[in-house]
Amino acid sequence: xxxxxxxxRSNTETITASQAILKxxxxxxxxxxxxxxxxxxxxxxxxxxMTYQETAYEVMKLFLTDFTEDELKYCINSAYDKKFxxxxxxxxxxxxxxxxxxxxxxxxxxxxxxxxxxxxYLMTTSAKxxxxxxxxxxxxxxxxxxxxxxxxxxxxxxxxxxxxxxxKDGVSPIQKKQMVxxxxxxxxxxxxNGNFDDAQTGVKNIFADKELAKKLDENGYQxxxxxxxxxxxxxxxxxxxxxxxxxxxxxxxxKSGDKINVVVPTGNFGxxxxxxxxxxxxxxxxxxxxASNENKVLFDFFDNGTYDRKRxxxxxxxxxxxxxxxxxxxRLIYRITGDDTAKTAEFMKNLSEKGEYTITAxxxxxxxxxxxxxATEEQTAGEIAKVYxxxxxxxxxxxxxxxxxxxxxxxDDPLPAVVASTASPYKFTRSVMxxxxxxxxxxxxxxxxxxELCKLSKVEIPYAVESIRTAPILHKTIxxxxxxxxxxxxxxxxx
Ligand SMILES: *Cc1c(COP(=O)(O)O)cnc(C)c1O
Numbered sequence: 001x002x003x004x005x006x007x008x009r010s011n012t013e014t015i016t017a018s019q020a021i022l023k024x025x026x027x028x029x030x031x032x033x034x035x036x037x038x039x040x041x042x043x044x045x046x047x048x049x050m051t052y053q054e055t056a057y058e059v060m061k062l063f064l065t066d067f068t069e070d071e072l073k074y075c076i077n078s079a080y081d082k083k084f085x086x087x088x089x090x091x092x093x094x095x096x097x098x099x100x101x102x103x104x105x106x107x108x109x110x111x112x113x114x115x116x117x118x119x120x121y122l123m124t125t126s127a128k129x130x131x132x133x134x135x136x137x138x139x140x141x142x143x144x145x146x147x148x149x150x151x152x153x154x155x156x157x158x159x160x161x162x163x164x165x166x167x168k169d170g171v172s173p174i175q176k177k178q179m180v181x182x183x184x185x186x187x188x189x190x191x192x193n194g195n196f197d198d199a200q201t202g203v204k205n206i207f208a209d210k211e212l213a214k215k216l217d218e219n220g221y222q223x224x225x226x227x228x229x230x231x232x233x234x235x236x237x238x239x240x241x242x243x244x245x246x247x248x249x250x251x252x253x254x255k256s257g258d259k260i261n262v263v264v265p266t267g268n269f270g271x272x273x274x275x276x277x278x279x280x281x282x283x284x285x286x287x288x289x290x291a292s293n294e295n296k297v298l299f300d301f302f303d304n305g306t307y308d309r310k311r312x313x314x315x316x317x318x319x320x321x322x323x324x325x326x327x328x329x330x331r332l333i334y335r336i337t338g339d340d341t342a343k344t345a346e347f348m349k350n351l352s353e354k355g356e357y358t359i360t361a362x363x364x365x366x367x368x369x370x371x372x373x374x375a376t377e378e379q380t381a382g383e384i385a386k387v388y389x390x391x392x393x394x395x396x397x398x399x400x401x402x403x404x405x406x407x408x409x410x411x412d413d414p415l416p417a418v419v420a421s422t423a424s425p426y427k428f429t430r431s432v433m434x435x436x437x438x439x440x441x442x443x444x445x446x447x448x449x450x451x452e453l454c455k456l457s458k459v460e461i462p463y464a465v466e467s468i469r470t471a472p473i474l475h476k477t478i479x480x481x482x483x484x485x486x487x488x489x490x491x492x493x494x495x
Contacts, residue, residue, distance in 0.1 A: 001038065001065070002065045002066075003017065003034045003035060003036065003038055003062070003063055003064075003065045004016060004017075004034070004035045005017060005019075005020035005032040005033065005034055005035070005231060006026075006032065006033065006035065006341075007026030007027075007028050007030030007031070007032065007033075007341065008026075008030040008031045008032075008033050008330050008331060008333070008334040008341060008344045008345075008348075009026065009028045009029065009030030009341050009344055009345035009348065010026075010028055010030065010341050010342075010345070011339075011341050014035060015032075016065075016066040017063060017064040017065060017066050017067065017126075017231065018064070018066050018067065018122075018125070018126035018129045018130060019126070019130060020032040020231045020232075021119075021122050021123055021126045021224075021230060021231060021232035022123065022126045022127060022130060022132065022136070022224055023224065024207070024223070024224045024225030024226075024227070024229065024230045025204070025207050025208075025225055025229055028345075029204070029208055029348075030330070030341075030344070030345070030348075031229050031327070031328070031330050031331055032231045033231075033331055033334055034063060034231075037277055037280040037281060038062035038063060038281060039062075039281055039282050040058075040062070040281050040282040040283075041062065042058050044245070044246075044256055044257070044282065044283070044284075045256040045257075047242065047243070047245060047246030047249065047256070048246045048247070048249045048250035048256075049246075049250075050243075050246060052080055052088065052089035052090060052239075052240075052243055053076050053077060053080050053089075055239055055242055055243045055246065056076045056080065056236065056239045056243075057072060057073060057076055058242075059235075059238055059239045059242050059278075059281070060072060060076070060235055060236065060239065062281070063231075063235045063238075064122075064235065066129070067125065067129075071125050071129075074121070074125070075118055075121035075122050075125055076118065078118075078121050079117040079118035079121055079236075080117065080118070083106060083107050083113075083117060084105045084106050084113075084117075085105050085462070085463075086105050088105075089105065089240075089243075090102060090103055090105070090114065090240040090243060090244065091105070091247075092244055092247045092248065092251070092418070093393070093421075094253075095387065095391045095393045096387055096390055096391050096393075097417075098263075098403060098406055098417055098419045099244070099248065099253070099416055099417060099418045099419065100393075100395075100399065100403075100419050100421040101240060101241075101244045101418050101419065101420050101421055102421045103240060103420060103421060103422055104396075104421065104422065104423050104424040104427075106149070107149070107152045107153075107464060108145070108148040108149045108152050108178060108464055109423065109424035109426060109427050109462050109464045109465070110145040110148075110149060110320070110422060110423040110424070110427060111145075111271065111420065111421075111422040111423065112145045112146050112148075112149035112150075113149050113152070113153075114236060114237060114239075114240060115228075115232075115233035115234075115236045115237050116146070116149040116150050116152070116153040116226060116233070117149075117153055118232075118236050119150075119153055119226055119230065119232050119233055119236075120153045120154050120157045120160065122232040123136060123138075123160065123224060123232065124136075124157065124158075124159055124160065126232075127159060132222070133220075134216075134217065134220050134221055134222040135159060135160065135161060135220055135221050135222075136159060136160045136161075136221075136222060136223075136224050137160075137161050137162070137163065137216070137221050137222065137223050137224070137492065138150060138154055138160060138161070138162040138163070138223075138224055138225070138226045139162075139163050139203055139206060139207070139223050139224075139225060139488070140162065140163070140164045140165070140203065140225065140226045140227055141164075141165050141166075141196065141199035141200040141202065141203040141227065142164055142165070142166045142171075142179075142196075142199070143166075143167070143170065143171070143196040143267060143268075143319055143320045143321075143322060143323060144166065144170075144171035144172060144175040144319050144320050145175065145320045145422075145423065145427075146226070146227065146228070146320075147164040147166050147171075147175075147179045147189070148175065148178040148179050148182070150162060150164060150226040151164060151179060151182045151184060151187050151189070152182075153226070154184070154186070154187070154226070155182065155183070155184025155186065155187055156184050156185060156186060157186070160186060161186035161187070161188070162184075162186060162187050162188070162226070163188045163189075163190065163487075163488060163491060164179065164187070164188070164189045164190065165190050165191075165192050165199045165202065165203060165484060166179060166189070166190075166191055166192070166199065167191070167192060167194055167195045167196050167198070167199055168191035168192060168193055168194075168478055169315075170195050170196055170315060170319055170322065171319055172319060172427065172428055172430070172431075173430070173446050174426075174427055174428070174429065174446065174465065174468070175319070175427065177468050177471075177473075178464070178468055179475065180473045180474065180475045180476070181468050181471035181472065181473060181474060181475075182474065182475065183471075183474060187475075188475065188477075188491050189475035189477070190475070190477045190478070190479055190484075190487055191477070191478045191479075192478070192479055192480070192481050192484065193478065193479070193480050193481060194480075194481035195313050195322070196319075196322060196323055197313065197323065197324055197325055198481040199481070199484075200227070200325065200327070201325075201481075202481055202482075202484040202485075203225075203227070203484070205484075205485070206223070206484060206485055206488060207223060207225065209485065212485065212488075212489070215489075215493065216492065216493070219492065219493050221492055227268075227327070228268050228270030228271075228327070228328055229270075229327050229328065233270065234270060234273065234274055234277070234328070234331075235274075237270065237271055237274030238274040238275070238277045238278045238281070241262065241274065241275050241278040241283060241285070241418070242278055242281075242283055244418050245260065245283055245284070248260060248416060248418070253416050254416060257284060258284060258415075259284045259285065259286040259415055260284065260285060260286065260415055260416050260417070260418055261285070261286050261287045261288075261289060261410055261413060261415045261416070261417045261418070262275045262285050262287070262288055262289065262417070262418050262420070263289040263291055263402045263403075263405060263406045263409075263410070263417055263418070263419045263420065264288070264289065264290060264291060264402060264420045265291045265293075265318065265321055265398040265399060265401045265402040265420060265422055266290045266291060266292060266298055266321060266326070267320050267321035267322070267323040267326065268323055268326050268327050268328055269290075269298070269326040269327070269328035269329045269332070270327075270328045271420060271422070272288055272290050273328045273329075273331055273332060275288055275420075276288055276332065276369070276370075279369065285369075286369075286415055287369065287370070287371050287410070287413070287415075288369050288370050288371070289370075289371045289372070289373060289402075289405060289406065289409050289410065289417075290302060290370060290371070290372045290373070291372075291373055291374065291375070291401050291402040291404075291405035291406075292321065292372065292373070292374040292375075292401070293314075293316045293317075293318045293321045293322070293374065293375060293376075293377075293380065293401050294314045294316055294374070294376055294377060295313065295314050295316065295321065295322050295323060295324060296372075296374040297309060297311065297323075297324050297326070298326060298329070298372060299372040299373065299374040300372075301329075301372070302367060302370055302371065302372030303372060305358055305359045305361075305363075305364045306356060306357070306358040306359075307329070307351065307356060307357055307358075307359075308355065308356040309324040309325055309351065309355050309356065310355040310356060311324065316377055316380075316397075317377060317380060317381070317397040317428065317431035317435075318380065318397040318398040318400075318401055318428075320398055320422070320423070321398060321401065325351070330344065330348060333347055333348075333359070333363075335366070336359070336363040336366040336367060337363060347359070371409050372409075373404075373405035373408055373409040374401070374405065375400070375401045375404040375405055375408075379404050380397055380400045380401050380404060380435070381397075381400075381431075381434070381435035382404075382435075383395065383400040383401075383403050383404040383407075384397065384400045384432055384435035384436060385435050385436055387400070387403060388436055388456075392457070392458075393457075394425045394432060394436075394453065394456070394457040394459070395421070395425060395432075396421075396422070396423040396424060396425045396427060396428050396432060397428050397431045397432065397435075398422045398423050398428075399419065399420075399421040399422055399423065400435075402419045402420060402421075402422075403419055406419055424462060424464075425453060425457065425459075426450060426453060426459075426461065426462055426464075426465045427465075429446060429449040429450050429453050430446065430449055432453065433449050433452060433453060436456070447469055450465055
């Protein structure tokens with residue numbers, strides 16, 4: 001069955017998967033969605049014997065129907081290889097009653113690697129399939145982890161270049177160092193005086209700028225997006241939920257066909273949306289638990305049906321979840337309107353013009369699969385300390401938010417819970433060590449803390465951290481949020 005894609009805001013025009021991957025965002029500002037969510041065409045009883053790569057092929061081929069078997073297998077095998085420090089790619093670790101799905105074994109030790117390792121291959125294959133001659137310019141706004149993962153994925157990939165905008169004071173020191181030391185010749189990293197939403201809005205405006213697109217085309221460039229709105233990021237993320245399910249059967253936690261719960265630390269709503277797609281494909285998931293930090297706009301949405309971004313933006317110890325406009329939620333809104341693009345467009349118009357929208361009672365009823373929860377900064381730190389004290393396992397702050405929410409929301413739920421573990425604690429060393437012993441680690445430098453974490457967790461220091469200890473800073477550009485367009489033009493077209 002062929003799956004095509006159209007905007008969440010209009011369905012008059014449909015395009016192929018490869019075209020949707022190349023475009024990133026639809027012309028009307030909407031997100032690409034499949035004409036329908038495909039159902040598994042394999043038996044889930046076979047999952048326990050499948051490798052990560054085999055699972056990826058079975059899941060992704062259902063969405064990317066214009067890719068040949070050879071093309072898709074080439075993309076999968078190029079992405080999920082020795083770049084990951086374990087053959088399992090996404091291992092499942094049981095601690096303290098939870099099943100932590102470790103999504104941080106890739107190049108930049110955060111879950112963004114799961115999709116951004118494969119996106120460059122999907123993108124260059126899509127370009128070839130569609131006869132694209134322009135250089136593809138990846139334009140990305142990052143709250144920290146996407147930036148480095150996208151840089152690592154696209155660095156020195158022929159036919160592409162990448163520009164990353166990050167909030168100058170809104171990422172962890174290690175995240176920042178990872179980005180500004182990026183050596184790829186086709187990479188450009190820019191800090192902005194603003195927060196993540198400013199960066200994301202700026203990038204969206206640049207994408208929507210038709211005049212700029214024309215100018216770039218004349219100079220041999222075209223934009224694409226590596227942000228989590230790209231369907232080429234969403235689809236690979238459904239894979240690890242399917243794989244985790246197989247692992248739970250394999251290790252005897254469940255029998256094939258039994259239900260599980262999933263808890264996801266959420267920011268832009270990409271990761272949990274992928275779990276929702278997996279459920280709709282036929283994976284036996286009971287509850288999808290959306291875990292937020294103090295920027296709990298999604299918790300309130302699931303609680304009362306109103307999405308209201310008009311609130312103070314709080315910088316927390318889980319910066320990749322410091323988001324007030326969760327872009328991928330638009331794809332869920334589209335689903336719960338009953339695939340109604342006009343209604344979706346109206347909600348999104350309200351969001352941009354009034355800063356809020358309220359869904360109907362009918363729509364709210366379709367959210368029964370979801371539960372929301374959140375953790376304050378204190379609860380997050382407490383969770384890191386508790387899990388470490390009880391088990392010796394060290395959580396990063398994002399995972400700790402989800403772990404706390406599992407405890408509070410699913411406390412009497414007998415089903416096994418998979419907690420998406422989205423970053424290595426080494427990426428957020430200061431917050432993690434402060435949570436474990438504030439007084440002892442207060443005055444230490446970042447890399448001293450890395451060494452202390454190694455002693456305490458007995459987990460080897462990842463290469464991603466070790467390698468930036470002494471790396472030179474190569475990217476120093478800082479701009480105002482209204483200068484982003486000019487920065488892009490200056491970089492690409494030196495007029
Ligand atoms: C991006 C990110 C998240 C949030 O994921 P979304 O798909 O944006 O909801 C959570 N934790 C970490 C470590 C991340 O990098």
